[in-house]
Amino acid sequence: MFKNIQKYLLINHPLLWNLKIVPVSAFLILFNIIFILLGYLNGAIDFTETDNDYSRNDNDDIIIFFSVMISILTAIVWLVYYLKNNALKSYYPKNNFSLFKEWLLILVVCFLNSSLIMAYLYGKDLKVRSYYTESEAKKRCEILSQGSFFVSGSYSYHYNDDNYEGDAIVAAANYDVDTATAVVDSVKVKDHFFYRGRKYSNFSLLDKNINSYSFFGYNEDSLRKMKIKDWLFYNKKDSVKSLFKNYLAIVKEHKLKANIDEEKWTELVYDYPKFEKYKNIGAEEFEVSYDYENEIRRNQIDTTEQYVKKVKDTYYLYNKYYVPENSLKHSYETISNSWTKPSVSIETILLLLYIAIGFSLVLFSFRVTSGRNFLIAIVALGVINILIGILTAIISSEYFYLAALLLLTIILFVYLILVIHRKKGKGISGITLNATLWLLPSFGPIVYAIVLELAKSTTNYYEIIDIGLRNEKFPFISFLKDYAYELLWFNVLFIFIIMLFFSRKIKQWRGIAEN
Numbered sequence: 001m002f003k004n005i006q007k008y009l010l011i012n013h014p015l016l017w018n019l020k021i022v023p024v025s026a027f028l029i030l031f032n033i034i035f036i037l038l039g040y041l042n043g044a045i046d047f048t049e050t051d052n053d054y055s056r057n058d059n060d061d062i063i064i065f066f067s068v069m070i071s072i073l074t075a076i077v078w079l080v081y082y083l084k085n086n087a088l089k090s091y092y093p094k095n096n097f098s099l100f101k102e103w104l105l106i107l108v109v110c111f112l113n114s115s116l117i118m119a120y121l122y123g124k125d126l127k128v129r130s131y132y133t134e135s136e137a138k139k140r141c142e143i144l145s146q147g148s149f150f151v152s153g154s155y156s157y158h159y160n161d162d163n164y165e166g167d168a169i170v171a172a173a174n175y176d177v178d179t180a181t182a183v184v185d186s187v188k189v190k191d192h193f194f195y196r197g198r199k200y201s202n203f204s205l206l207d208k209n210i211n212s213y214s215f216f217g218y219n220e221d222s223l224r225k226m227k228i229k230d231w232l233f234y235n236k237k238d239s240v241k242s243l244f245k246n247y248l249a250i251v252k253e254h255k256l257k258a259n260i261d262e263e264k265w266t267e268l269v270y271d272y273p274k275f276e277k278y279k280n281i282g283a284e285e286f287e288v289s290y291d292y293e294n295e296i297r298r299n300q301i302d303t304t305e306q307y308v309k310k311v312k313d314t315y316y317l318y319n320k321y322y323v324p325e326n327s328l329k330h331s332y333e334t335i336s337n338s339w340t341k342p343s344v345s346i347e348t349i350l351l352l353l354y355i356a357i358g359f360s361l362v363l364f365s366f367r368v369t370s371g372r373n374f375l376i377a378i379v380a381l382g383v384i385n386i387l388i389g390i391l392t393a394i395i396s397s398e399y400f401y402l403a404a405l406l407l408l409t410i411i412l413f414v415y416l417i418l419v420i421h422r423k424k425g426k427g428i429s430g431i432t433l434n435a436t437l438w439l440l441p442s443f444g445p446i447v448y449a450i451v452l453e454l455a456k457s458t459t460n461y462y463e464i465i466d467i468g469l470r471n472e473k474f475p476f477i478s479f480l481k482d483y484a485y486e487l488l489w490f491n492v493l494f495i496f497i498i499m500l501f502f503s504r505k506i507k508q509w510r511g512i513a514e515n
Contacts, residue, residue, distance in 0.1 A: 015098060018085050019105050024078050028112035031070060032119040038063055039123020045131065045334055047254040050284065050326040067116035074113055079363075086367065099503035103364045110363070111356035118352055121343035128338035137335050140250060141213040142224065144328050147247035148211035149228050150240075150269050151325045152280040155207045156193075196233055198273070205275035206232055211329055214340040232275055241266045247323070254331075256324040257285060268321055280305050282319025283326045350488060357441050357495060365437040368506050369430045377434035384408065399453050405439065406446045412436040420509050429509065440498060444491030452480045 009017035016022065042059050132140065192199050193207065200206050206229050212221045231239045244262035251258050260268070260281070268279040280302070286309070301308065301317070309316045366374045388408075392401040412432045419429040455477050456462065464470050471478040480487075 035119040036123040039120040040127045043124035043127025047331045050330045107360040110359040125338045125342045134339045138215045154209045213336040258323040282322035286316045286318040361437045365434040373430035377431045402446045409439045
């Protein structure tokens with residue numbers, strides 16, 4: 001089939017034939033699909049694992065290694081066939097846009113060839129997301145976050161004797177009067193704190209923290225914590241018991257171990273109104289006790305809650321009452337991150353696009369010039385970079401290097417245009433053409449960095465500490481910082497536009513005599 005297609009392309013579309021675009025694209029698309037499937041098969045979650053006890057997936061390293069090897073071998077084989085024929089050296093007639101189309105096709109191949117690792121990681125994310133929809137996963141994480149309030153963990157206040165607003169959630173003005181009052185009343189005073197005007201010990205259950213998931217921000221976590229405190233403050237025992245029931249339903253679904261039910265859990269922790277007499281519920285069945293003797297000496301083990309068991313010279317600290325909080329936290333963090341911070345996102349695609357653009361420009365420059373000019377350009381650009389680096393160190397200015405590269409890019413571009421305009425011989429323009437193409441992707445980011453720094457240094461930006469006032473007084477600087485990511489996409493568009501113009505100039509340049 002490919003033979004017939006190539007025969008048709010040879011007669012009707014020689015550029016596509018020479019690039020071997022059909023077979024190489026089909027091959028790379030197939031392997032991208034294969035790597036997505038491999039990622040999906042290797043993305044399953046083991047809900048029994050914890051942050052301290054999980055199996056490292058060695059398949060990841062092996063698959064990533066083979067993906068790199070496949071990309072390298074594919075590039076070598078493709079280049080062997082692609083570089084066999086060069087229409088420019090054979091003086092084959094080309095239209096004004098043929099070089100631009102050739103570069104675009106090279107970019108497509110480079111992108112597909114660089115995306116195998118991304119395809120594998122995307123497959124893993126796809127598998128993790130397949131467990132639950134985003135809304136369902138978020139709902140479960142909220143239940144687990146609330147449940148962690150009643151599991152052994154950190155407290156808000158009693159680590160520090162200084163006065164501070166330990167529950168300063170957000171500016172009180174953002175919420176209703178009751179919430180604002182609760183924030184203000186949460187100020188710690190020595191060995192106790194106040195919540196909604198009621199005094200509590202620093203060791204009260206109301207002083208507990210909760211676990212967070214990437215679905216939620218600081219404000220959401222704080223409001224959820226306040227919601228639980230209100231359940232306890234207003235003696236909403238049924239709400240607490242309902243939470244335990246939902247939490248243990250998730251435990252049961254994943255076939256994890258918990259030695260209490262919602263009734264026993266409520267009995268162990270619910271001590272209205274002070275919530276000072278309660279039992280700590282362990283976050284796992286047991287853990288290794290590395291300092292057993294000192295723990296006993298310092299009375300760190302409450303025998304009503306824990307006991308020590310020795311197994312083959314190793315001491316294990318067992319919890320008398322426990323739920324699999326550590327396992328659930330580890331697993332659902334993975335699920336949460338797959339939705340909020342996936343391995344493959346639009347940012348990843350942008351990074352991959354820049355990598356592909358870089359490779360495509362290097363290959364394109366070799367294609368339109370010569371191996372000799374290509375190698376000399378590498379050496380020359382390397383030497384110039386070293387010299388600029390030395391000068392940057394002497395001057396002690398971090399932006400001198402960027403300014404020098406920007407100036408170099410402009411000089412090289414202007415020189416090439418002058419050579420094309422004069423038509424009196426190429427001279428060293430083959431070398432400068434290579435360097436210009438290689439520097440092109442960095443032009444936009446360098447301009448952005450220099451403009452941003454100049455805008456800051458020529459004003460009193462650094463003298464204003466308040467971020468809100470900074471944004472108000474310097475809207476242009478705020479715009480540059482807020483839209484940095486969008487400007488990177490704009491730079492991609494800029495590269496395409498310049499290459500459209502540049503490819504036509506290169507065609508004219510090819511028609512100039514060597515000397």
